[in-house]
Amino acid sequence: MKLRVWGSRGSLAAPGAHTVRYGGNTSCVEVRSGSGDVIVLDAGTGIRPLGVQMADEGVERIHILLTHLHLDHLQGLGFFRPLFRPEVTVHIWGPPSPVQPLTDRIGTYMSPPLFPVRLADIPSTVTFHDSPEEPVVIGDLTFRASLVTHNGPTVGYRIEENGRSVVYMPDHEPGLGVDLADQPADWISGYHLARGADVLLHDAQYGDEEYERHRGWGHSAIGHVVAFARKAEVERLVLFHHDPYHTDEDLEALVTEARKLWGVDERVCSAWEGMTIDLDDDAVSLATVPGSAPG
Ligand SMILES: [Zn+2]
Ligand SMILES: [Zn+2]
Numbered sequence: 341m342k343l344r345v346w347g348s349r350g351s352l353a354a355p356g357a358h359t360v361r362y363g364g365n366t367s368c369v370e371v372r373s374g375s376g377d378v379i380v381l382d383a384g385t386g387i388r389p390l391g392v393q394m395a396d397e398g399v400e401r402i403h404i405l406l407t408h409l410h411l412d413h414l415q416g417l418g419f420f421r422p423l424f425r426p427e428v429t430v431h432i433w434g435p436p437s438p439v440q441p442l443t444d445r446i447g448t449y450m451s452p453p454l455f456p457v458r459l460a461d462i463p464s465t466v467t468f469h470d471s472p473e474e475p476v477v478i479g480d481l482t483f484r485a486s487l488v489t490h491n492g493p494t495v496g497y498r499i500e501e502n503g504r505s506v507v508y509m510p511d512h513e514p515g516l517g518v519d520l521a522d523q524p525a526d527w528i529s530g531y532h533l534a535r536g537a538d539v540l541l542h543d544a545q546y547g548d549e550e551y552e553r554h555r556g557w558g559h560s561a562i563g564h565v566v567a568f569a570r571k572a573e574v575e576r577l578v579l580f581h582h583d584p585y586h587t588d589e590d591l592e593a594l595v596t597e598a599r600k601l602w603g604v605d606e607r608v609c610s611a612w613e614g615m616t617i618d619l620d621d622d623a624v625s626l627a628t629v630p631g632s633a634p635g
Contacts, residue, residue, distance in 0.1 A: 341481065341501040341619045343539075344370045347386020348611035350510065350545055350559070350581030351412050358587035361630040363613025365389075366412040367510050367581060369541065373501050374620075377479030380404045381497060381508050386613065387416035395421040399428075403478055405471065405485075406434040407510055408494035409445050417446070418455050428464040435485070435493040436470035443468045471495050488512045489529040490558040498533050504619035507537040507574070510581040515564035516556060525571055534572040538624045539617055542569065544579035544610070547594060562594055566601040566608070576626060577602070578617075579610040588630075 347353075347365030355364035366384030378399055380387060383406060394402065402422060407413055422428045434442045443459070446468070450459040459466070471485035480502075485495040488509060496509035514520060514529040525531050534540055543560045551561030559581070560568070569577040579598060582591055595610040602608055609628035618625045618634050625634035 341374065341499070341504055341506065342372050343506060343617040343619075344390075345386075345611050345613060345615040346370060346390045347382075347384045347416075348580055348582055348613060348615070349384075349412070349584060350543070352584040353385045353412075354582075354584035358589075361588040361612060362582060362591050362610065364584075365613055366415065367407075368416060369508065371481065371499055371506070373480040375480050377481050378402050379478060379481060379483065379499060382407055382413040382510065383415070383417040383420065384412050385416045385419075388419040388421075391416075391419065391421035391423075395425065400425075401429050403431045403433065405483065405497050406432065407496065407508070408435055408490060408492055409449075410492070410511070411449070413510070414446065414449055418450055418457065423462050423464050423466070426463045430464055430466045431469060432466060433469045433471045433476075433485075435487065435495045437493045441468070442470060471497070484533070486530065486533040488533075489514055489516055494558075496530050496533050498537065501619070502621060504621075504624065505537045505539075506617070506619065507534045507540045507542075508580075509534065509540070509542050511558055512543045512568075513556070513558050513560055513564070514568050515560060520564060520567035520571060528568070528571060530568070531572055534568070534574060537572070537574045538619055539576045539578060539626070540569055540572070540574040541578045541580040541611060543581045544594060544598070545581055545583045547597070550583075562597050563601060566598050569608075570602065575607065576624065577608045578615075578626070579608070582610075 365386035368386030545559035
């Protein structure tokens with residue numbers, strides 16, 4: 341399985357001179373199995389350039405897994421080029437809600453006055469599904485979802501192929517109201533999904549001091565992220581969902597802080613636009629430095 345990060349920012353796109361290294365596009369990660377099955381995690385603004393590539397490649401069967409429907413995870417959907425090709429089939433998975441079906445919630449965004457094209461007028465074949473906790477098989481990939489602590493119905497995803505596993509939790513506040521170090525693991529939001537993963541991409545929106553002003557906003561402090569990753573015994577932690585106010589230098593300070601907290605530098609890095617992660621039988625390799633190849 342191979343991953344490519346197309347957007348690692350959270351909340352709002354943040355292009356500009358101060359975000360060149362880590363990128364300004366909001367959440368979107370491409371996952372491909374060894375035999376070419378395609379899963380897209382979230383439809384933030386990063387899905388636009390991914391869609392250009394997929395249209396050029398002629399990819400005709402795509403699964404999009406949405407963690408939730410906040411705009412930074414949905415806003416790119418209307419600009420995903422494969423949606424406008426009649427020969428393409430797109431399956432969109434998202435968190436179940438007792439209030440409104442997924443189609444209606446996405447239709448709220450993809451309809452006037454917020455968007456000029458109605459969901460019903462999209463030329464491709466689009467099918468909607470609630471993301472289940474039971475495993476779903478897509479070719480050689482298997483995924484499952486689990487509800488996690490955020491504002492509104494939100495899931496995290498675990499994707500596996502050949503015994504390798506990646507967990508994606510871009511918006512998650514497991515430390516809300518609890519001390520993660522003392523809390524029994526079974527009671528921690530997201531623990532069972534993340535446990536023992538080869539790679540965890542996790543919300544790292546705030547420094548510990550910043551978090552004090554944003555408690556309950558649905559995101560993690562850097563101390564929470566490291567405590568969660570250690571508790572879940574993941575192999576590698578990738579900081580994700582960067583705050584739109586954080587510059588490249590701020591993000592480097594956060595990754596330095598996270599490495600200090602964990603005490604093992606090579607297990608922690610920060611997601612950047614263009615980052616690739618390769619998981620195969622022999623090894624897991626991450627391009628940890630912006631602009632580098634996996635190593
Ligand atoms: Zn978000
Ligand atoms: Zn959110």
